[in-house]
Amino acid sequence: MPESTHPTTVAGTHPFEAGLERRAANYVPLTPISLLARAAASFGARIAVIDGDRRLTYAQLDARCRRLASALARRGIGRLDTVAILASNIPEMVEAHFGVPMLGAVLNPLNTRLDPATIAFSLRHGGAKVFLVEAIHRELAARALAELPEPPLVVTIGGEGVADAVPYEALLDEGDPAAAWPGPEDEWQSLCLLYTSGTTGDPKGAVYSHRGAYLQALGNAVTFGLSGESVYLWTLPMFHCSGWSYPWACVAAGATQVCLRRVEPAEIFRLIAEHGVTHLCGAPIVLSMIAHAPIHERRAFEQTVRCAVGGAAPSSTIIRTMEELGFRVTHLYGATESYGPATACLAQPDWAELTQTQRYERMARQGVPLATLDAVMVADLETGAPLEKDGTRIGEIRLRGNTIMKGYLGNPSATERTLADGWYATGDLGVWHPDGAVEIKDRAKDIIISGGENISSLEVEEVLLRHPAVMLAAVVARPDETWGETPCAFLEAKPGAALPSTQELTAFCRERMARFKVPKTVVFGPLPKTSTGKIQKFVLRERARELR
Known part of the structure; x- marks a missing residue:
């Protein structure tokens, strides 16, 4: 191989690296917070958030987020401190996704449908120093706080809150709407803490980075076709995976977000x-x-x-x-x-x-x-x-x-x-x-092995959902002395629908799938669901084992 003919300026340094270092002019750590600053500067008068009769422009949203960051900083909250929030899909939830990481702190959105003990675990494990609580969830918050030896600063959003809590708007009044935010020291810096809804044991806290959140926001905006003319309705809980990162994605596109509590x-x-x-x-x-x-x-x-x-x-x-x-x-x-x-x-x-x-x-x-x-x-x-x-x-x-x-x-x-x-x-x-x-x-864990054959529960559910009387379907394994396991179907009927017999459903399935995949047991009734609407198959597996 011939020797390289490229000149070197410093021993062992390639000319495409020498003198071409990162500088403030050409390298800024990626963060979704920059998306809000851009939106406020570029189209500040555009409506950013709608909540009933309330409207927030991008300029107002940016100012409120800066107030939140500034007020928290004045109360001693700093880099990598945890700020938890227990709230529905409200404007303050959007503000928290920008205002908290704006000062370098870590946002911890909590599932409003969890029990007090799990909320307490999350607050304790995540080390929350501030707890933002929407007033309608004050009883849940109070019961969780009672389990903590040293409760964090509690801030109430709207209405009557937990005893000794600081009103959210009063907290914002302490902040500066023009406060400068420094940005993360490193784009790998932690931004959010999201607890998984595991079925056994304590939940695990997934940690997001500024870099990841920024890129996910752009990926969502491109994939879903968001633009400045888009109007996004919050039918997804913002506490779930930080609303799949759409609080940042909508701002990246300059879209309008419409709040929906239920x-x-x-x-x-x-x-x-x-x-x-x-x-x-x-x-x-x-x-x-x-x-x-x-x-x-x-x-x-x-x-x-x-x-x-x-x-x-x-x-x-x-x-x-x-x-x-x-x-x-x-x-x-x-x-x-x-x-x-x-x-x-x-x-x-x-x-x-x-x-x-x-x-x-x-x-x-x-x-x-x-x-x-x-x-x-x-x-x-x-x-x-x-x-x-x-x-x-x-x-x-x-x-x-x-x-x-x-x-x-x-x-x-x-x-x-x-x-x-x-x-x-x-x-x-x-x-x-x-x-x-x-x-x-x-x-x-949901694959059903019957007589040595693998059965996909999703495939069976797809067939069952084609029946005109079935609204929801969940198929799990039921122990069987002969086959090892057989499919057991739990079904939720459409409102007002006449329930089909097991024989009718069996005939319906046999026309559409292999006989060994047809459910041997069928149970009608409400299906247990997680706080995010997923059917709790682990509960149904227990029920299937108990069936006689």
């Missing part, structure tokens, strides 16, 4: 019609509520509403109904550990040639990586090597990139297990299709 179909339709909503996100249960809303609760609207759904794949029946109502569904996939969405099911040119049923099946896939995620793969369960993209072999879905969490707070062993070998191990089982899309077949 997911009620009538209110959703009203806000869509009155405010010209163009985008919303939610769990499958949200789509189901919209799709099955009574006629008298629906409102007509002219625009097409883009609807992103995460969690279990929406059934073809739900997708069809949503399209008929004026929604365009995009299926996303991700986790708390990936700042929310990591992949999206993006339409391909050849879909135009598919039948309606085939297109709905493609739409239910988990899809391809967001532009800001480095890679996704389906790994062999034994070797960890990438599987072929054949759409048949099942492996574990793994993710890698700048929008994967830093790790779990104070839990190095769990961090090592989850982020080993250069990938985030999701625990989800799926296949890899030739077009690069991944498709979940099940959680590893």
Whole structure:
């Protein structure tokens, strides 16, 4: 190999590096906080947040966030101190996502549907020094605070709060609306702490960085088509994965955010019609509520509403109904550990040639990586090597990139297990299709093994949801002396629907799937759900074991 002819200015230094160092002019740590500063400076008069009759422009939102940061700083809160918040989808929740990290502190949004002991654990484990509490959650907050030996400073948002709490607006009055914010010392600096809703043991606290949140905001905006004309409705809890990072994504695009405290179909339709909503996100249960809303609760609207759904794949029946109502569904996939969405099911040119049923099946896939995620793969369960993209072999879905969490707070062993070998191990089982899309077949613990045959509970649920009387379906394994396990279906009927018999459902399923996949047991009744609307299969597995 010939010697390099490039000159050197300093021994061992390449000319593309010598004298080309990072400077204040060409390198600024990435942070989503900069997105708000840009929005306020570029279109300050544009409406940023709508909450009932209340309106906040981008200039007002920026000023209130600076007041919050400044006031907290004057009360001794500084870099990497934790500020927790227990609130619904209200403007102050948006403000916290900017004002708290603005001063270098870490925001810890808490699930409003958790029990006091879990809230107390999160406050204690995260080391919260300030606790922002919406007044309607004061009783939950008070019971959690009673379990702490040294409670943090409590700030009440609206109405009567916890005893000795500081009113939120009074706190803001202490701050400076023009306060300068220094930005993170390093873009890897921690920004948010989000606790996972585990089914056993204490929840784990996933830690986000300024860099990751900034990139996720841009990835969401690009993937979901957000712009300055977009109106985003908060049907997704902002405490869940920091609202899938959409508080930052909406500001990045200059969109308007519409607050919604409770997911009620009538209110959703009203806000869509009155405010010209163009985008919303939610769990499958949200789509189901919209799709099955009574006629008298629906409102007509002219625009097409883009609807992103995460969690279990929406059934073809739900997708069809949503399209008929004026929604365009995009299926996303991700986790708390990936700042929310990591992949999206993006339409391909050849879909135009598919039948309606085939297109709905493609739409239910988990899809391809967001532009800001480095890679996704389906790994062999034994070797960890990438599987072929054949759409048949099942492996574990793994993710890698700048929008994967830093790790779990104070839990190095769990961090090592989850982020080993250069990938985030999701625990989800799926296949890899030739077009690069991944498709979940099940959680590893939800695969049913009957007589040596693997049965995907999701596949069985998809068939059951096609029945006109079924609104929700969850299939789990039930112990069986002969087969080891058999599918057990728990079903929630549509309002007013006549319940089909087990024989009728069995016949319905046998026409649409292999006989060994047909549920041997069927139970109708309300399904247990998590605070984010996911069906609690671990509860149903216990019920299935107890059935006689």
